[in-house]
Amino acid sequence: MSFDIQITKRLGDCTVECVMQSDAQLVALVGPSGQGKSSVLNCIAGLIRPDSGHIIVGGHTLFDAKRQIDIPTKLRGCGYVFQENRLFPHLTVEQNLRYGDNRNSEPAQHTLAEITDLLNICALLDRKPATLSGGEQRRVAIGRALMSNPSIVLLDEPLTSLDRDRGETILTIVDQLRRETDTPIMYVTHQMAEIERLACPTFTLS
Numbered sequence: 001m002s003f004d005i006q007i008t009k010r011l012g013d014c015t016v017e018c019v020m021q022s023d024a025q026l027v028a029l030v031g032p033s034g035q036g037k038s039s040v041l042n043c044i045a046g047l048i049r050p051d052s053g054h055i056i057v058g059g060h061t062l063f064d065a066k067r068q069i070d071i072p073t074k075l076r077g078c079g080y081v082f083q084e085n086r087l088f089p090h091l092t093v094e095q096n097l098r099y100g101d102n103r104n105s106e107p108a109q110h111t112l113a114e115i116t117d118l119l120n121i122c123a124l125l126d127r128k129p130a131t132l133s134g135g136e137q138r139r140v141a142i143g144r145a146l147m148s149n150p151s152i153v154l155l156d157e158p159l160t161s162l163d164r165d166r167g168e169t170i171l172t173i174v175d176q177l178r179r180e181t182d183t184p185i186m187y188v189t190h191q192m193a194e195i196e197r198l199a200c201p202t203f204t205l206s
């Protein structure tokens with residue numbers, strides 16, 4: 001099973017509950033703003049700790065409260081594309097990409113050349129993030145995530161602040177990732193149009 005998740009996490013006054021079981025390589029997590037979607041991604045990435053439950057992705061148990069399993073963040077292999085990109089402003093695009101370079105001992109799934117080609121960012125390698133458009137920054141952030149040889153790709157509202165054409169470019173890249181790799185991908189959005197376009201199983205939080 002690609003995703004077997006059942007967690008609760010208290011955030012301030014509310015408790016987020018996520019239940020997700022799917023064999024699909026790509027799943028979407030949808031819901032209105034403030035419902036806890038990013039917090040679920042943070043739990044999967046190991047940035048915050050659920051209060052209860054388990055997280056199993058691609059057959060790997062990342063967290064299990066009962067069995068006292070809590071794999072450290074750096075060993076979880078999450079390629080996380082944050083809503084706000086979080087590129088390093090003092091590094092060039094190439095240095096940002098190489099920061100994520102093959103952070104585990106597995107053979108690299110993709111070379112720098114393949115990733116820059118896939119994302120159409122070859123011409124940007126010497127530029128700093130501040131000189132890039134929103135769509136270019138998002139593609140570099142996706143590239144950095146892919147360079148880490150991820151076991152899971154987490155995309156947090158990747159179309160935020162992009163116009164329709166640039167958004168479509170990102171959706172095409174997600175489609176390509178789905179076709180060309182078997183890496184589980186979780187796609188967070190609050191836009192039903194994106195879900196319809198990706199045609200993937202969709203989960204909500206309670």
Ligand SMILES: Nc1ncnc2c1ncn2[C@@H]1O[C@H](COP(=O)(O)OP(=O)(O)OP(=O)(O)O)[C@@H](O)[C@H]1O
Binds near residue numbers: 032035036190
């Ligand atoms: N450390 C925290 N302490 C208290 N409340 C928190 C904490 N982290 C998040 N929250 C609250 O939990 C709720 C869920 O936040 P989260 O960012 O996960 O939602 P989201 O669904 O991803 O929202 P958006 O779509 O706007 O990004 C929000 O109300 C947020 O204010």
